[in-house]
Amino acid sequence: MLAALAIVIALGLLTARAPSRGGALWRREPSGGTPEERLAWLSTHEAGHAVIAWHCPVVGSVTDMIIEPTRGGDALWQGRVLHDWSAPPETRRAWDIVIALAGLSAEMLCYGQVRTLLLRDLDEALAAARSFCRQGGSWTLCVAQVGPPMPFTVRCTDAEALVLGRAWATAYALLAYHREAHARLAAIIAVRRRLNDAELAAILGPKVRA
Numbered sequence: 001m002l003a004a005l006a007i008v009i010a011l012g013l014l015t016a017r018a019p020s021r022g023g024a025l026w027r028r029e030p031s032g033g034t035p036e037e038r039l040a041w042l043s044t045h046e047a048g049h050a051v052i053a054w055h056c057p058v059v060g061s062v063t064d065m066i067i068e069p070t071r072g073g074d075a076l077w078q079g080r081v082l083h084d085w086s087a088p089p090e091t092r093r094a095w096d097i098v099i100a101l102a103g104l105s106a107e108m109l110c111y112g113q114v115r116t117l118l119l120r121d122l123d124e125a126l127a128a129a130r131s132f133c134r135q136g137g138s139w140t141l142c143v144a145q146v147g148p149p150m151p152f153t154v155r156c157t158d159a160e161a162l163v164l165g166r167a168w169a170t171a172y173a174l175l176a177y178h179r180e181a182h183a184r185l186a187a188i189i190a191v192r193r194r195l196n197d198a199e200l201a202a203i204l205g206p207k208v209r210a
C-alpha cells in the first residue's frame with residue numbers, strides 16, 4: 001500500500017543565475033544555441049527525470065509536473081513524487097540516486113554530451129549515495145556498465161563513486177529502454193506548462209507497480 005506521505009524531490013531547474021544557488025542551469029556558452037534549441041535540450045533533461053520516476057518501482061506516483069519556460073529558454077520542472085514506503089529503505093535510496101542522475105543521463109543518451117550545469121542534481125545524487133553507503137547498502141540494480149561512463153567526476157569515496165557509476169548506468173539503460181516514450185514526453189513538456197498523473201500515463205503508458 002502506498003503511504004500518503006509526499007516528498008517533493010527537487011528535480012527542477014532553478015531559474016536563478018548564480019551557480020552557487022545550485023540547479024541544472026543552462027551553461028552559458030557562446031554557441032549555446034537558440035532559445036528553442038535550449039528549451040528542447042532542457043525538456044530532454046527534465047523528461048529524463050520524469051520517465052525514471054514514473055517507471056521506478058518504489059515511486060507510487062508523480063503528480064503535478066510543472067514546466068515553466070522562462071525568457072532565456074530555461075525551464076523549470078517540479079514534480080511531487082509519492083514514494084511507496086513498503087519498499088526497503090535501501091532500494092528507495094538507490095532509486096533516489098538514479099532519479100537524481102536521470103536528467104543528465106537523458107542528455108547523454110540523446111545528445112552524446114551534458115550541457116546543463118548540474119550542481120543541484122549532482123548534490124542530490126551524492127547526498128543519496130553517501131546515505132546509501134553509510135547504511136551499508138549493496139547495489140542490486142543494474143551492475144553492468146551500460147552506455148558511456150559518467151562524464152564528470154565528483155569528490156567522494158571510492159564506494160560512493162562506484163554507487164554513482166552504477167546509478168548512472170541504471171538511468172541510462174532504463175532511458176534507452178523507454179526512449180520513444182521519453183522523446184514523446186520531452187516534445188510535450190517543451191510546450192505544456194503542467195501535466196498530472198493521468199496525462200503522464202497517457203504519454204508514458206501505465207505505471208508499473210513493484
Ligand SMILES: [Zn+2]
Nearest residue numbers: 011024103121
Ligand atoms: Zn535535473
